[in-house]
Amino acid sequence: MEKGKKGSLEELFRERIEKIDPRILEGLGRKELFSFRINHHRATAQEALELLERDGFHPERVPWGEDLFTLPIEDRRRIVKSRAYTEHLIYIQNLSSIFAASTLSVAPTDWVLDLAAAPGGKSLIFSERAAKVSAVEPDRRRFFRMRRNFKEHGAKNIQTYQKDGRSVAKSCPGWFDKVFLDAPCSSEAHIDGEVTWWNLRRVRRFAKLQKELIVSAFESLKPGGEMVYATCTFSPEENEAVIDFLLKRYPESDLLPISPPFENYMEGLLQWEGERFDRRVRGAVRILPQGAFSGFFLARIGKGE
Numbered sequence: 241m242e243k244g245k246k247g248s249l250e251e252l253f254r255e256r257i258e259k260i261d262p263r264i265l266e267g268l269g270r271k272e273l274f275s276f277r278i279n280h281h282r283a284t285a286q287e288a289l290e291l292l293e294r295d296g297f298h299p300e301r302v303p304w305g306e307d308l309f310t311l312p313i314e315d316r317r318r319i320v321k322s323r324a325y326t327e328h329l330i331y332i333q334n335l336s337s338i339f340a341a342s343t344l345s346v347a348p349t350d351w352v353l354d355l356a357a358a359p360g361g362k363s364l365i366f367s368e369r370a371a372k373v374s375a376v377e378p379d380r381r382r383f384f385r386m387r388r389n390f391k392e393h394g395a396k397n398i399q400t401y402q403k404d405g406r407s408v409a410k411s412c413p414g415w416f417d418k419v420f421l422d423a424p425c426s427s428e429a430h431i432d433g434e435v436t437w438w439n440l441r442r443v444r445r446f447a448k449l450q451k452e453l454i455v456s457a458f459e460s461l462k463p464g465g466e467m468v469y470a471t472c473t474f475s476p477e478e479n480e481a482v483i484d485f486l487l488k489r490y491p492e493s494d495l496l497p498i499s500p501p502f503e504n505y506m507e508g509l510l511q512w513e514g515e516r517f518d519r520r521v522r523g524a525v526r527i528l529p530q531g532a533f534s535g536f537f538l539a540r541i542g543k544g545e
């Protein structure tokens with residue numbers, strides 16, 4: 241049952257998170273590092289690193305992924321004034337987001353749909369790897385900021401659409417080689433102090449929208465294609481339950497494996513608050529907040545021919 245006062249909302253939030261995994265609470269709000277990647281549209285790693293070193297930054301390379309680096313959080317305010325940043329040679333992005341985008345196996349000939357795209361960080365990753373990207377965002381302000389972002393970072397193969405992602409399947413059924421749905425969510429991973437804007441009504445409202453969006457994402461995908469569903473929230477209603485819903489509705493859908501090259505993650509839950517999920521949901525990944533990783537959930541989904 242929803243609890244009314246702010247104190248009890250906080251209690252409810254913590255109870256739920258503890259039930260998922262108590263390690264999440266340890267990492268929430270503790271930020272010691274931040275991460276960035278090289279924007280290959282504008283520079284090589286060597287060019288960007290030389291500039292950064294000259295400005296007194298000593299980034300540490302992340303052992304997985306391509307040209308990813310971390311720095312202590314104290315450098316975050318200073319780096320945005322550096323040449324490497326203002327000339328868009330680097331892109332500050334959370335490691336969880338970068339990992340999620342990297343689990344979509346994009347081929348150089350692919351046309352990728354990013355169904356909830358602003359501010360565009362993941363579309364920029366796809367644009368370095370795919371032939372073409374379609375980025376969809378309904379919010380006007382976020383849409384224009386995203387367009388500016390693409391231009392500044394030199395991405396020339398991204399088409400942008402200001403529209404509701406739920407309508408895409410109707411105009412482009414079975415169209416895209418790959419689809420990424422970074423769904424709007426209750427953003428629990430960004431709660432780093434008092435619980436002020438969170439409540440269960442919000443979780444349920446997003447869960448409904450997410451189911452509508454995942455249907456559109458899956459129907460926009462070519463048979464034989466692959467998609468990733470992701471959120472920056474912990475609630476199973478917005479994560480496992482959405483995947484379970486898709487698996488039940490589409491017999492041609494299936495979970496594809498994800499192998500994180502780090503240890504701060506857990507498999508998808510098989511039950512929550514009395515609801516049992518399809519056993520395949522175990523193949524999803526919930527990233528636990530730690531170091532330069534914020535909390536994240538992702539599932540890789542295949543569509544049969």
Ligand SMILES: C[S@@+](CC[C@H](N)C(=O)[O-])C[C@H]1O[C@@H](n2cnc3c(N)ncnc32)[C@H](O)[C@@H]1O
Nearest residue numbers: 356357358359360361362379404405422423424
């Ligand atoms: C988690 S953010 C996406 C972040 C982005 N993928 C990135 O990495 O930069 C979710 C986005 O979904 C957008 N959104 C909200 N409702 C939507 C809808 N019905 N269809 C498509 N996008 C929607 C939000 O405005 C927000 O920009």
